Amino acid sequence: MELTLDGDVVRAGYEARERFYDSRGYGKVRNGDIDLAPVEAAHLLYRGDIESIDGMDFRAFLGSAAVSEVAFAVYKDLRDRGFYLTPAREGWVDDAAGTDFVVYPRGKGPWDNEVAYRVRVVGERDTVGATGLGNCVLAVVDEESEVTYLDTERRDVAGTSDAVVPTTEGELLEERVVCWEPPAELYEQAFYGQRLDDEGAVQLSLVEAAYLAREGLLTVEGGAAAVVERGREVEGDRFDRRLAVYAALRGSGVAPKTGFKFGADFRTYADVESAENLGHSELLVRVLPAGHRFEPRDLALDVRLAHGVRKTMMFALTADSGGEGTDSDSIEWIAVERLTP
Amino acid sequence: MELTLDGDVVRAGYEARERFYDSRGYGKVRNGDIDLAPVEAAHLLYRGDIESIDGMDFRAFLGSAAVSEVAFAVYKDLRDRGFYLTPAREGWVDDAAGTDFVVYPRGKGPWDNEVAYRVRVVGERDTVGATGLGNCVLAVVDEESEVTYLDTERRDVAGTSDAVVPTTEGELLEERVVCWEPPAELYEQAFYGQRLDDEGAVQLSLVEAAYLAREGLLTVEGGAAAVVERGREVEGDRFDRRLAVYAALRGSGVAPKTGFKFGADFRTYADVESAENLGHSELLVRVLPAGHRFEPRDLALDVRLAHGVRKTMMFALTADSGGEGTDSDSIEWIAVERLTP
Numbered sequence: 001m002e003l004t005l006d007g008d009v010v011r012a013g014y015e016a017r018e019r020f021y022d023s024r025g026y027g028k029v030r031n032g033d034i035d036l037a038p039v040e041a042a043h044l045l046y047r048g049d050i051e052s053i054d055g056m057d058f059r060a061f062l063g064s065a066a067v068s069e070v071a072f073a074v075y076k077d078l079r080d081r082g083f084y085l086t087p088a089r090e091g092w093v094d095d096a097a098g099t100d101f102v103v104y105p106r107g108k109g110p111w112d113n114e115v116a117y118r119v120r121v122v123g124e125r126d127t128v129g130a131t132g133l134g135n136c137v138l139a140v141v142d143e144e145s146e147v148t149y150l151d152t153e154r155r156d157v158a159g160t161s162d163a164v165v166p167t168t169e170g171e172l173l174e175e176r177v178v179c180w181e182p183p184a185e186l187y188e189q190a191f192y193g194q195r196l197d198d199e200g201a202v203q204l205s206l207v208e209a210a211y212l213a214r215e216g217l218l219t220v221e222g223g224a225a226a227v228v229e230r231g232r233e234v235e236g237d238r239f240d241r242r243l244a245v246y247a248a249l250r251g252s253g254v255a256p257k258t259g260f261k262f263g264a265d266f267r268t269y270a271d272v273e274s275a276e277n278l279g280h281s282e283l284l285v286r287v288l289p290a291g292h293r294f295e296p297r298d299l300a301l302d303v304r305l306a307h308g309v310r311k312t313m314m315f316a317l318t319a320d321s322g323g324e325g326t327d328s329d330s331i332e333w334i335a336v337e338r339l340t341p
Numbered sequence: 342m343e344l345t346l347d348g349d350v351v352r353a354g355y356e357a358r359e360r361f362y363d364s365r366g367y368g369k370v371r372n373g374d375i376d377l378a379p380v381e382a383a384h385l386l387y388r389g390d391i392e393s394i395d396g397m398d399f400r401a402f403l404g405s406a407a408v409s410e411v412a413f414a415v416y417k418d419l420r421d422r423g424f425y426l427t428p429a430r431e432g433w434v435d436d437a438a439g440t441d442f443v444v445y446p447r448g449k450g451p452w453d454n455e456v457a458y459r460v461r462v463v464g465e466r467d468t469v470g471a472t473g474l475g476n477c478v479l480a481v482v483d484e485e486s487e488v489t490y491l492d493t494e495r496r497d498v499a500g501t502s503d504a505v506v507p508t509t510e511g512e513l514l515e516e517r518v519v520c521w522e523p524p525a526e527l528y529e530q531a532f533y534g535q536r537l538d539d540e541g542a543v544q545l546s547l548v549e550a551a552y553l554a555r556e557g558l559l560t561v562e563g564g565a566a567a568v569v570e571r572g573r574e575v576e577g578d579r580f581d582r583r584l585a586v587y588a589a590l591r592g593s594g595v596a597p598k599t600g601f602k603f604g605a606d607f608r609t610y611a612d613v614e615s616a617e618n619l620g621h622s623e624l625l626v627r628v629l630p631a632g633h634r635f636e637p638r639d640l641a642l643d644v645r646l647a648h649g650v651r652k653t654m655m656f657a658l659t660a661d662s663g664g665e666g667t668d669s670d671s672i673e674w675i676a677v678e679r680l681t682p
Contacts, residue, residue, distance in 0.1 A: 144598065144601075146535065171400075174410055175484065261487075297604050301643075
């Protein structure tokens with residue numbers, strides 16, 4: 001079968017519709033015939049189901065401007081995995097925006113009304129805007145044409161870590177605050193800080209101390225302002241973003257601790273009853289400004305690490321409130337996990 | 342015992358020498374007496390072995406400018422782990438440069454002539470120059486005062502992956518080169534590229550193609566220059582750095598493949614006999630310009646991930662050759678691994 005390209009669509013007749021759409025889910029039906037997107041036509045060429053498009057064989061068509069190698073790599077990979085899928089063009093699928101392919105559950109096709117994944121295709125060298133993520137699967141094509149799937153989802157954070165802490169006194173040192181005579185609840189129930197030794201003094205990080213001071217639970221010379229100021233001195237704006245996310249996590253009943261060993265801002269415990277008897281921490285949280293654009297490689301690194309330690313990678317996007325600091329109420333939470341379709 | 346600070350040294354007499362140096366390895370002997378560094382004196386205060394320094398108790402001394410909290414956290418951690426150690430001051434130890442503490446093997450002390458680790462102390466918010474690493478252990482103190490140890494070592498790369506490949510022809514597409522009729526050796530023995538399907542065409546990454554073209558093993562329209570130009574278009578200077586490291590790895594008998602799934606530049610196979618029968622890849626390689634300064638958090642992320650997948654994290658520092666591209670011969674290799682002292 002030889003077909004022709006009409007603008008950005010390959011048009012084919014009733015016979016092609018029977019062979020490609022009805023039995024294998026390629027293309028979009030139009031007046032009883034079918035339209036094929038170039039990436040679909042390329043796949044049919046590749047399989048030998050059609051011979052040429054405008055006289056081009058697979059090799060010539062892939063080398064032409066009509067079809068993107070990156071989109072082809074993903075399309076082929078999903079077909080190889082046994083899925084039917086439709087290019088997300090306006091009029092071809094619902095909610096096409098931000099999506100490249102609509103993938104149906106295995107055994108289903110465009111004639112069913114079910115969607116397994118909304119896939120967005122990116123090359124390893126493209127950057128991806130953080131706010132555009134959530135409710136789509138990123139299919140990243142690396143330089144060797146392998147595809148990595150990352151499922152992105154908007155998700156709320158919630159837990160039951162809400163132990164009550166009496167007010168305590170702290171001393172601001174260089175980059176931490178020491179509570180020399182803390183109430184036992186501070187560390188033992190609420191899991192703030194680290195003990196300097198097996199008992200007695202507790203060291204708080206600047207972000208913990210700033211949060212507690214703002215909540216009125218820590219008195220320190222100069223008040224919360226002095227701690228925040230020190231935080232900004234040593235971390236810049238990042239301190240405000242981290243403090244906003246820390247406060248939002250605590251406000252949701254989740255206990256955040258440093259994620260340093262995992263290269264993240266925080267790891268979190270949803271149900272702390274005591275520091276002695278901690279469960280597994282569930283999330284790794286990386287704090288980013290809402291305008292952040294990811295390098296797919298950095299995303300792959302974070303998600304791979306989180307997976308390896310049985311945690312979920314969560315990105316907390318903070319909006320600049322325009323005034324003092326960063327707003328804890330407007331944080332967007334995006335969970336990203338590896339997916340094997 | 343009450344002692345006094347004299348400049349940046351706490352001086353103590355014969356009795357202190359017996360109690361602290363002879364039996365527990367604190368300080369430096371001077372004319373039969375001992376000098377203590379402030380961090381050592383702080384530890385003795387903390388333990389209650391001395392009562393005060395210039396009238397200050399532990400709390401006041403730690404809050405003073407005389408002693409760094411970060412250095413104290415590492416000193417205490419190593420003492421808690423059962424080590425004797427000496428602050429690396431000029432005249433106190435050999436080769437003090439770039440080191441904060443010289444740590445002796447367990448059961449040994451400053452009177453023996455053995456060194457277990459040369460430790461460099463950094464705070465989580467400090468940056469660390471890449472070229473200064475190698476042959477030292479970084480002790481990173483995070484915001485919650487926990488210490489993470491990273492062993493850094495200069496190390497050469499070597500392997501036996503040196504299959505001979507006949508010259509082949511490729512076609513430059515957007516961000517890859519396709520060899521439509523490659524010799525079997527290209528992929529199967531030498532492990533260049535990825536098959537488009539189970540057999541037949543092989544897709545090369547731009548860095549693989551540029552290397553092969555420079556070696557005279559790949560003919561492509563416009564030659565190696567066209568591939569390098571495309572690489573620079575899509576990656577900028579980074580492409581030259583990656584190509585230099587790729588060439589150095591291949592030149593050392595190691596087969597590099599993309600490290601994308603691990604967030605790195607390359608993963609490497611030291612002893613490839615065939616693509617069908619690959620061993621475990623040993624290294625993750627991240628390519629950096631020699632002037633790079635690490636954020637300790639990024640270093641922790643890379644090293645943790647590599648550890649989790651049973652590989653060694655290797656940083657390849659490239660020097661700008663000043664002329665065309667980057668020099669493959671002047672790459673510095675630094676392996677970084679987690680250490681539990």
